[in-house]
Amino acid sequence: MENTASIDINFYIILATLLFAIGAFGVMVRRNMIVLLMCIELMLNAVNLLMVAFSNKYANPDAQIFVFFIIVVAAAEATVGLSILILAYRQLRSIDVNLFNKLKG
Amino acid sequence: MMATIITQILGALTVASAMMVVLSKHPVRSVLYLVVTFFFISGLYIMMNAQFLAIVNLIVYAGAIMVLFLFVLMLLNLNKEAEPQTAPLVRIMAAVAGGLLFVVLIAAIKDEVLVNSDSNGAKISNIGLVENLGHTLFTKYIVPFEISSILFISAMVGAILLAKRDKQIND
Numbered sequence: 001m002e003n004t005a006s007i008d009i010n011f012y013i014i015l016a017t018l019l020f021a022i023g024a025f026g027v028m029v030r031r032n033m034i035v036l037l038m039c040i041e042l043m044l045n046a047v048n049l050l051m052v053a054f055s056n057k058y059a060n061p062d063a064q065i066f067v068f069f070i071i072v073v074a075a076a077e078a079t080v081g082l083s084i085l086i087l088a089y090r091q092l093r094s095i096d097v098n099l100f101n102k103l104k105g
Numbered sequence: 106m107m108a109t110i111i112t113q114i115l116g117a118l119t120v121a122s123a124m125m126v127v128l129s130k131h132p133v134r135s136v137l138y139l140v141v142t143f144f145f146i147s148g149l150y151i152m153m154n155a156q157f158l159a160i161v162n163l164i165v166y167a168g169a170i171m172v173l174f175l176f177v178l179m180l181l182n183l184n185k186e187a188e189p190q191t192a193p194l195v196r197i198m199a200a201v202a203g204g205l206l207f208v209v210l211i212a213a214i215k216d217e218v219l220v221n222s223d224s225n226g227a228k229i230s231n232i233g234l235v236e237n238l239g240h241t242l243f244t245k246y247i248v249p250f251e252i253s254s255i256l257f258i259s260a261m262v263g264a265i266l267l268a269k270r271d272k273q274i275n276d
Contacts, residue, residue, distance in 0.1 A: 010215070012153075015116045017210045019123055025203030026127035029196055034178055035126075035135050041170065042123055042139065045146055048162075056153040061232040061241045064158055068242065071165050072253045076260035078170050082177045083268040089181055 012053035019046035033088075033095040037081050044074050112152045119145040136174050143167040155233035 019042060026039035048067045055063035085095060092099050122145060125138040143166045150159035191199075231237065242250060 011113070011116065013214050014211065015120065015149075017207055017214070018120055020210065021203045021207035022120070022123045022127060024206055025199055028199035028202060029127065029191055031191060032132055034132055034174060038126060038135060038139050038174060041166070042126060042142065045143065045166070049146055049149060052150055052153050052155045052158060055232070056155065059232055061237055062245075064155060064233060064238055065242055065246050067158055068161070068238075069246075069249060069253060071161065072256065075165060075170055076256055078173060079260050079264045080267070082173060083264040086177065086180070086268050095181065 009053060009057050012050060016046045016050035016053070019043075019049065031096050031098060033085050033097050033100075034082075036097060037078065037085070041074060041078065044070060108152060112149065115145050115148045115152065119149065132178055133175070136171060136178060139174075140167050140171050143171070150233075153233070154231070157233055157235045157238055 023039045023043035023046060026042065027036055030036055030039065048070055051063040051067050051070075055061065055067075088100060089095055119142055122138050122142040126135050126142060129135050129138060143162060147159040147162045147167075150156075150162060
């Protein structure tokens, strides 16, 4: 750590990108729809972490305001997504995403 | 030096619990590991002088959204049926694709940082406190703030309308 102020920004870049890649890996590998929505939340949190890191680095509060709006949109997205999930579960009796291709047509 | 070590330990624990979210078989365990991940991320926010955001993250994510996930999970009662597993080939392909995404994103962001890494901000910043954030939110970002309230109302109405058990809508 040659940066004297605090921990290096590269640490947060690597950490947030790693969290984002883990979330993307989860979206690809899991078939449970609830776990898919949770992996999307994980990716949103990775972006939030990087935004707060840059906000701290440049001493600028705008990025933290954007993190607020990301949290707001994530809450709305989780609500609507889970209600769609309940609706699909009533039709199909399963939350396997491979069965949801019947929704088209 | 102490803060650096704490931050690195928190980062390692965050990555480990995020991996457990993806890898654990039971969905309830995934939800609980995600709550743990959010706690560690809030700890990282505190280490980055974003105290108010850490508390908001705990209340909204770990308190509200994760409880909503847990409610839906209990409501659907999925315990008796086993979750369908993906093929091993798909798993390997997903791991390779995730690793490639990591490498590409690192390569894309790293150059951008190295250009202006010398312009360091304030040493001890108190921008994460509620006073500064509230001032910024209610002066500069007042219009997106009001629009987000419309978004919340539409999400609430949409969720109730979708999940309502109505014969005329279902048939």
